[in-house]
Amino acid sequence: MRQDIILLIHNNVIIINELFAWILNQLSTQWIAIITAIAGFLAWKSDHAKLxxxxxxxxxxxxxxxxxxxxxxxxxxxxxxxxxxxxxxxxxxxxxxxxxxxxxxxxxxxxxxxxxxxxxxxxxxxxxxxxxxxxxxxxxxxxxxxxxxxxxxxxxxxxxxxxxxxxxxxxxxxxxxxxxxxxxxxxxxxxxxxxxxxxxxxxxxxxxxxxxxxxxxxxxxxxxxxxxxxxxx
Missing domain, CATH: 2.60.40 (Immunoglobulin-like)
Incomplete structure (x- = not known):
């Protein structure tokens, strides 16, 4: 029973590490698109808040x-x-x-x-x-x-x-x-x-x-x- 729990924890850690690695990879490869999207939103918000x-x-x-x-x-x-x-x-x-x-x-x-x-x-x-x-x-x-x-x-x-x-x-x-x-x-x-x-x-x-x-x-x-x-x- 104890080994099953350890194995489950180990598998969860692997999944979390893989998810974290995927997020970092997305941020590193898509950073231009992310920055562009943020800049576009800020520009839209600024334009629509002014007279x-x-x-x-x-x-x-x-x-x-x-x-x-x-x-x-x-x-x-x-x-x-x-x-x-x-x-x-x-x-x-x-x-x-x-x-x-x-x-x-x-x-x-x-x-x-x-x-x-x-x-x-x-x-x-x-x-x-x-x-x-x-x-x-x-x-x-x-x-x-x-x-x-x-x-x-x-x-x-x-x-x-x-x-x-x-x-x-x-x-x-x-x-x-x-x-x-x-x-x-x-x-x-x-x-x-x-x-x-x-x-x-x-x-x-x-x-x-x-x-x-x-x-x-x-x-x-x-x-x-x-x-x-x-x-x-």
């Missing part, structure tokens, strides 16, 4: 903003510019953005948002109906659909799409203009581990490095025309 953002490369002049009460916002002293921004969220989670800014050669531009329509400017409880095209300094026929940003921050829902129309004033033709926006950083397990208070000092980031909750990205555009609306009599 895809695109903007018009050139801003276009418009005559003004038509409001839903029939009035129009028109500034005849400056050229009113229109820039479209698209955001796609391919991930399964909502993604937030913060501190949306438009920066021109001459400084930061103040773009239109519904939050600026208030009692102070007699525009409370009104909303933008569309943009009025401009041609040869006059209002043109037709209407451009518009979706003004509600504020300088917002959320793009999971598997969702958001279009924002940035409407602002410009006084100079320029190429070095930027749309800036901060996006929420993803919290992977490694980053959380390194920044944990329970982590040994040798594993923590170097002194002076702090993990930021957001990352600022930029998209460039041009202002090529400064068409203004002629003064109305």
């Amino acid at each position: 895809i953002v695109e903007t018009d490369k050139v801003a276009h002049s418009v005559a003004g903003i038509l409001l839903d009460d029939g009035r129009s916002l028109i500034n005849q002293e400056h050229s009113m510019q229109h820039l479209v921004m698209w955001m796609i969220n391919p991930s399964a989670n909502d993604i937030s953005f913060f501190d949306l800014r438009v920066v021109l050669d001459t400084g930061e531009a103040d773009y239109y948002t519904p939050i600026k329509f208030s009692n102070a400017n007699d525009l409370k409880n009104v909303s933008a109906e569309g943009l009025i095209p401009i041609k040869d300094g006059s209002m043109s026929n037709g209407l451009i659909a518009v979706s003004l940003p509600q504020a300088n921050y917002g959320t793009v829902p999971a598997h969702g799409f958001v279009q924002l129309d940035l409407v602002f004033h410009a006084d100079k033709i320029s190429d070095n203009n930027m749309v800036l926006m901060k996006l929420a950083q993803s919290h992977n397990l490694w980053s959380r581990l390194r920044h944990s208070r329970m982590t040994p000092r040798w594993l923590r980031p170097k002194m002076g490095y702090t993990f930021s909750e957001t990352k600022e990205d930029a998209w460039s555009f041009q202002v090529k025309e400064l068409e203004k609306l002629n003064h109305l009599n």
Whole structure:
């Protein structure tokens, strides 16, 4: 009986050794495929965890903003510019953005948002109906659909799409203009581990490095025309 047990243990050890040798052989011969698969998964995970953002490369002049009460916002002293921004969220989670800014050669531009329509400017409880095209300094026929940003921050829902129309004033033709926006950083397990208070000092980031909750990205555009609306009599 004892010999049978010893023989059984011996056979199990042989099987385990053979299995271990097979695994090592697979790892040694298939390491390129394994690394490629891991890299592909990490790239896919990274791509699908980020907000895809695109903007018009050139801003276009418009005559003004038509409001839903029939009035129009028109500034005849400056050229009113229109820039479209698209955001796609391919991930399964909502993604937030913060501190949306438009920066021109001459400084930061103040773009239109519904939050600026208030009692102070007699525009409370009104909303933008569309943009009025401009041609040869006059209002043109037709209407451009518009979706003004509600504020300088917002959320793009999971598997969702958001279009924002940035409407602002410009006084100079320029190429070095930027749309800036901060996006929420993803919290992977490694980053959380390194920044944990329970982590040994040798594993923590170097002194002076702090993990930021957001990352600022930029998209460039041009202002090529400064068409203004002629003064109305």
